[in-house]
Amino acid sequence: MTSVIEFFTSLGSTIFSSLDLIGVYVILALGLNLINGMAGMFSIGHAGFWAVGAYTAAAITVHDPLSTPWPVTLALSIIAAIAVTGFAGLVLALPCSRLAGDYLAIATLGFSIIVVSLLYNLDFVGAATGLSTPTYVSKGFIWLMVALSLLFYYRLQYSNLGRTILALREDEIAAQSIGVNRVRLKILVLVLGAGMAGLAGALFANSATYINPAGFEFDQSIKILTMVVLGGLGSLTGVVLAAVLLTLLPEVLRLVNLADYQMLVFSVLLIVMVLVRPQGILGRKELWDLPLLRRYWRPSGPLRVALGSVEVKS
């Protein structure tokens, strides 16, 4: 009995100490879900954007070029990280916006590899040894940003803009026939998805004590991609769920002394998912699509109230 209590106590503290990392991964997964899930594009180099964001923020907080008080430095680092990463997304999107499917995947993969190789060689940001970074942000702040990111994603998806992005995913030819500008939307999606990775990078650099290029290698891109696929491509709530579970899993395994089997557990989990539920935990659905919750609320609810007095001619 005491050992059970002990287990849950240490589980609780493990979850608590992972909270900042969970938050970072939730934002990363949301950004990639915007690109791969909502827009149906295929990017596999998300850790490259993450690295750009983290290093932009770290360069500002470590070197503190304007010698501002720390809250200002923090704000600057976050804004700069989002802007620079968004710009990186734009630079990548301009030649790629006409690319579809595998070609975009290769371009993003190449981008992430180039970013990491650059970081290994830039003395300015510590090269291979990395950078010791000040820890300016608390768990509370990270989760405030997670909440804002969720709100951002939700409001985007359930707006006219989100609907046109979804339409483009469903059928490009039909979407263009009703006047949707394909190239412009795809560029916007890449910029927004990259910008979210920039935010995640800034939060990561400002909460970890140390960052180095090895932390942004290709396996990280795969990890983020796994979260999106496991949660259900395009499902907001599913992807959040998967990001939380997959970030916690290694920590929980360490707790029960199975850390050595981490890759085994990951692989088995993925194989089981692919066999049993290839569309991901929630597929294209959201938590509020479940029958139990659907009865009480659905996204265009408030508008339905506003429409109460609409007269529909018959």
Next chain:
Amino acid sequence: MTTTTAPLLKTTGMGINFGGLKAVDEVNLQVDPGEIVGLIGPNGAGKTTCFNMITGVYKPSRGSIELAGARIDGKSTPSINHLGIARTFQNIRLFRQLTVLDNVRVALHRQAGYGLLGALLRLSPYRRAEVSMRQRAEYLLDVFGLAERRWDRAGDLPYGEQRKLEVVRALATEPKLLLLDEPAAGMNPQETATLTALIQRLRQEFKVSVLLIEHDMSLVMKVCDRIYVLDYGKEIARGTPPEIQSNQQVIKAYLGEA
């Protein structure tokens, strides 16, 4: 109408080659404001290819396409839609995973009038636009008898309703000219009768002209003011429904030589 009414749609010598094949050659179509015009011909005659050229999916190799007097050939598909041409597809192309309502709402995107910031902050332009888009979508769905289906996934609708939803989606972009590619395909006689009435209503109520590809001759003869007949990419006849019905060349194209 005003003084000299320019034809709404006019193609002059429109043609396209695929490799060495002249898929469509020297096609001169004209649709006047308020007209319902049929485009018929055996399978492979190049009817859908004409639609694809008019909507900018293919760039014609020869000839010109004019909408209300202004050249549109060479423009992109979205900008041609903005100028007032909308279409449906022979092999249905709905946004299958989206709801019926969203299929229509997405087509109303140009009247949204708010940007990314408006959507994120849900400022009053967002709320006003969303309410009016919802009302417009509901109205259109109701006209076509699809209002009950608004929350269904478009891909789950029966075939006939999917075809109707495509018409609604095209109509939602407020076109001057609607290109319908075999709207009655796969419909039973009763559904076709409803569709006939709806096409006539498109003209009266929504003031759109229609260019119609259709194999169901009872529908074509009933709704069309004029008909063009294509065979092997060339126009072989044009005229009113009675003229076409008695045209020897048309009968030969459809039934072969006696």
